[in-house]
Amino acid sequence: MQKIILIGYMGSGKTTLGKKLALELKIPFIDSDAEIEKISGKSIAEIFAQDGEEAFRKLETEFIAGMQAESSFVLSTGGGMPCFNNNIDHLNHLGLTIYLKNSSENLADRLIEAKNERPLIHGKSKEELIEFIEINIQRREEYYNQAKLILQPDQQGIVNVYKLVHSF
Numbered sequence: 001m002q003k004i005i006l007i008g009y010m011g012s013g014k015t016t017l018g019k020k021l022a023l024e025l026k027i028p029f030i031d032s033d034a035e036i037e038k039i040s041g042k043s044i045a046e047i048f049a050q051d052g053e054e055a056f057r058k059l060e061t062e063f064i065a066g067m068q069a070e071s072s073f074v075l076s077t078g079g080g081m082p083c084f085n086n087n088i089d090h091l092n093h094l095g096l097t098i099y100l101k102n103s104s105e106n107l108a109d110r111l112i113e114a115k116n117e118r119p120l121i122h123g124k125s126k127e128e129l130i131e132f133i134e135i136n137i138q139r140r141e142e143y144y145n146q147a148k149l150i151l152q153p154d155q156q157g158i159v160n161v162y163k164l165v166h167s168f
């Protein structure tokens, strides 16, 4: 039984690594944002716009509760999920949490291309984005740093992560 949970800021590569890891481990890959979109019948942007962030955070917490019934998976979480409603405790209880740590500059480089589907950073310039990430990530690291494993950028290759997961 393997329950692996990838956490980290938007753009940190949770989905890309999660899909590879699930393939290697031959277990299902689950993306919390995609599941919440399916359950609610709305895109993440629509949930934020129509119901507000708090409603989205509630859906995230309900989603984690629903995951207790699943036996093996690699779960890629939305970037804010661990940082609200004691979710980091619930995620640590659920399985092996892994924080994919990244620098703000790196994240901004990646997110500049994909900011418009993400309501928290929609429409920001590169400079605004870097500033937002630096402030936001500082608050969030209080939660991210509670992960059972913290991986620096040079430790996030699939071969290394696969080995780590096996030895943990």
Ligand code: S3P
Binding pocket: 008, 009, 010, 011, 033, 044, 077, 078, 079, 080, 081, 117, 118, 119, 120
């Ligand atoms: C969010 C991250 C997004 C998504 C939502 C809010 C956040 O997920 O859940 O837009 O608060 O950091 P990704 O980390 O997959 O972009």
